[in-house]
Amino acid sequence: MQISLLIQQTGPAGIWSPSAEACARLAVSEINRQSGILRQHVELVVEDAGTTDADARAAARRAIRNGAQGIVGMLPSYARHAVAASTFNVVPFIYTPQYEGIAPEAQTITTGETAEELLAPGLRWLSDHRNARRYFLCGSDYVWPRTSLSIARSMIPRVGGEVVGEAYMPVGTDDYDSLIARIKRAKPDVVLPYFLGGDGIAFNRAFHEAGLCPHVLRFTSAIDETIVYGLPPEATENLFVSSGYFASVRSHNNGAFLERYHTAYGDAPPPVNSFGQSCYEGIYSLASLVERAEVFDARAIHRLAGRIQQQRTARGSKSKAVVGGRHPIFLARLDGYDFKLLAV
Known part of the structure; x- marks a missing residue:
């Protein structure tokens, strides 16, 4: 068969x-x-x-x-x-x-x-442990990022936060200058980047090259080991990821x-x-x-x-x-290329 x-x-x-x-x-x-x-x-x-x-x-x-x-x-x-x-x-x-x-x-x-399962532990942790209040939402322009970030928008006030900006880019774009400029103007504590596959590499490289990694947190479930290996280790500073599975x-x-x-x-x-x-x-x-x-x-x-x-x-x-049941959700902080699991 x-x-x-x-x-x-x-x-x-x-x-x-x-x-x-x-x-x-x-x-x-x-x-x-x-x-x-x-x-x-x-x-x-x-x-x-x-x-x-x-x-x-x-x-x-x-x-x-x-x-x-x-x-x-x-x-x-x-x-x-x-x-x-x-x-x-x-x-x-x-x-x-x-x-x-x-x-x-x-x-x-x-x-x-689901997006709600993946977003909830990270948003709570960032609020409780990093006092995050200002969030900027961005991602590829199609149903998964838009709907996931719509869910995030409804959840953020529940953890004491506010959305200070939101933007979407065409799938396959390689120019993030305008988006990076908007993020800088918004002065968020956290950026939620939901880009598809290789676009996640391009965005996070641009984020790093703009000098934002030491100053602005990122949280997403759209990044995994494959995407991280496409970044310089310095680009993973202050990057948090939720997932139902990590190799670690x-x-x-x-x-x-x-x-x-x-x-x-x-x-x-x-x-x-x-x-x-x-x-x-x-x-x-x-x-x-x-x-x-x-x-x-x-x-x-x-x-x-x-x-x-x-x-x-x-x-x-x-x-x-x-089959169809729910597995635990993990939250990790990137340390170079290593996913360090956090207690949630």
């Missing part, structure tokens, strides 16, 4: 494609060693979802036409609807990355964290996962990160749902979402986790 992994291999989100594919292939190889899905060998086919919703729609249709019985997608929210419309009542669709918390598409099974988390599940990952790919594989690891979980989530449903049927599988246990995860401290 065939499962398709839909990921963007080009554009700003393409930065995550090597780790996403590596994690998904690891999951499939483990499942095949455990007798496959419904005792059938699993073949993983990676489809490039392109950079637009039309590209993603074409990729989903191509995957189904070529025999995919299930689709796992790690792609921006603006492409989710196109894939969901193509898979509806045809094949199950697992959507794996963090997202804004609103996925109205029928039969879309989400496994990632010490737990039985993560230690075992990292051992298997490095055994499979050696000492210099694509960096493990939350977006890539989500594909590992997505494959296992789909496998668990199919095993319980005893059939690759979109409607039968959708009815089971949130009610069964997946077979393996890199997150949490238990051996199993409920």
Whole structure:
């Protein structure tokens, strides 16, 4: 049987494609060693979802036409609807990355964290421990950053803060001079940057080059190990990140996962990160749902979402986790390239 992994291999989100594919292939190889899905060998086919919703729609249709019985997608929210419309009542669709918390598409099974879950611990911590009061919101101009920062705007007054500025930039832009100037004029205590993939590298480089890192805090869930490795270490000063997964988390599940990952790919594989690891979980989530449903049927599988246990995860401290259930959220401070976990 065939499962398709839909990921963007080009554009700003393409930065995550090597780790996403590596994690998904690891999951499939483990499942095949455990007798496959419904005792059938699993073949993983990676489809490039392109950079637009039309590209993603074409990729989903191509995957189904070529025999995919299930689709796992790690792609921006603006492409989710196109894939969901193509898979509806045809094949199950697992959507794996963090997202804004609103996925109205029928039969879309989400496994990632929501914006509210990711924002809450960081906003509280910055208020309590850094006396943060003035916030500037900025990000890429599409649904995930806009909706996530709209949620942040409603949460900030609850921790005693105020929003002093907000701005959005086109996906793929490389000129942040005007945005940096607006941030300087607003004099925030904290900037919340929500840029897509490689755009996060470009913005944070510009932020560093403007000399803002020592003076202005940054907090986001849109940065991971892959993006941080694209920055000079000085650019991570005063940078705080929330996530449901960090490679630095010490737990039985993560230690075992990292051992298997490095055994499979050696000492210099694509960096493990939350977006890539989500594909590992997505494959296992789909496998668990199919095993319980005893059939690759979109409607039968959708009815089971949130009610069964997946077979393996890199997150949490238990051996199993409920598909659609909630994992702990971690808050980390960057120290060079190291994510130092904070108590929240």
